Amino acid sequence: MAAPNPRWSLRRARLLVGSKLALVGGLVVFVGLTWVVERMLALDGPVDLSPPLALVIAAVPASLWLAFFYLQDRYEPEPMHYVFGVFLLGALVAAPMADFAMYQLAPPQPLVQHGLDPFAPDRVVHAIVVVGLAQELCKYVAVRYTIYTSSEFDEPMDGVVYMMSVGTGFAVWVNYRHLQDLGGQVYLSTGAAEAVISTLAHASFAGFLGYVLGRAKFTRRGPVSRGVLLFAGLVGAALINGLFTVVEAWVRTRGLANHPWKGVGLAAALAIAVFLVLMVFVRRLLAQSPFRRDER
Numbered sequence: 001m002a003a004p005n006p007r008w009s010l011r012r013a014r015l016l017v018g019s020k021l022a023l024v025g026g027l028v029v030f031v032g033l034t035w036v037v038e039r040m041l042a043l044d045g046p047v048d049l050s051p052p053l054a055l056v057i058a059a060v061p062a063s064l065w066l067a068f069f070y071l072q073d074r075y076e077p078e079p080m081h082y083v084f085g086v087f088l089l090g091a092l093v094a095a096p097m098a099d100f101a102m103y104q105l106a107p108p109q110p111l112v113q114h115g116l117d118p119f120a121p122d123r124v125v126h127a128i129v130v131v132g133l134a135q136e137l138c139k140y141v142a143v144r145y146t147i148y149t150s151s152e153f154d155e156p157m158d159g160v161v162y163m164m165s166v167g168t169g170f171a172v173w174v175n176y177r178h179l180q181d182l183g184g185q186v187y188l189s190t191g192a193a194e195a196v197i198s199t200l201a202h203a204s205f206a207g208f209l210g211y212v213l214g215r216a217k218f219t220r221r222g223p224v225s226r227g228v229l230l231f232a233g234l235v236g237a238a239l240i241n242g243l244f245t246v247v248e249a250w251v252r253t254r255g256l257a258n259h260p261w262k263g264v265g266l267a268a269a270l271a272i273a274v275f276l277v278l279m280v281f282v283r284r285l286l287a288q289s290p291f292r293r294d295e296r
Helices: 006-040 051-070 080-105 121-144 157-181 188-218 223-253 260-287
Strands: none
Touching: 006 051, 006 188, 051 080, 051 157, 051 188, 080 121, 080 157, 121 157, 121 188, 121 223, 157 188, 157 260, 188 223, 188 260, 223 260
């Protein structure tokens, strides 16, 4: 195999960084545009979103995040049609399946209710064991019994890529349902910002499990050790998911209706923290990739 061209490698690295920055900028512009629309139309209060508009607000940030996550696998990118297919599985199969499972496991318990403490033990357990576990298990199933068995799943990093893709699709359903359930109580710009943050959060939770999934597939340990590793990853993802849900609900009960951006800010900080930890794992996987070439 011929040695890689250093200039080409440097140019490619710069292009990847530039593309990622452009996609993040696109997310900021998206939220900014909704704020401009609010100002132009004098929308000083919450509005009632039509289903098509709610779908746009849910899908636009998901599309940009999906492209951003896809660029993380820079040494041996996965086929785009596989990534998009897994994305659709998240939106059309995993998320509805999770909703069904949650309703079957326990009656719905809205965490955001005036006078109720989201940190009450029963509500924390519900958020982790019912909501978190159901959501992360359905994301896992969507990847484990489809692309996981494909020859394209050929390195540990692929676990992160495909799980983040299914998590991004999952968030489209979650955000759409959330916007519709709020009825006429949606602030346009904060609704858009929440969709951006929620998508990052769901993708990051799934990415954590994807890291474990990729490790488990290529480890030399026996089936029992793999099973323990996967179980630990699932429990960890469910725990992070549930705690995020509880903290987000707590912020909303502390006056989000009057100060919506406070809740958005804290949710963003939590989602970004999980994402940054995940990126540390991603760097390790990329450094160990069998497809890595010297880019110096």
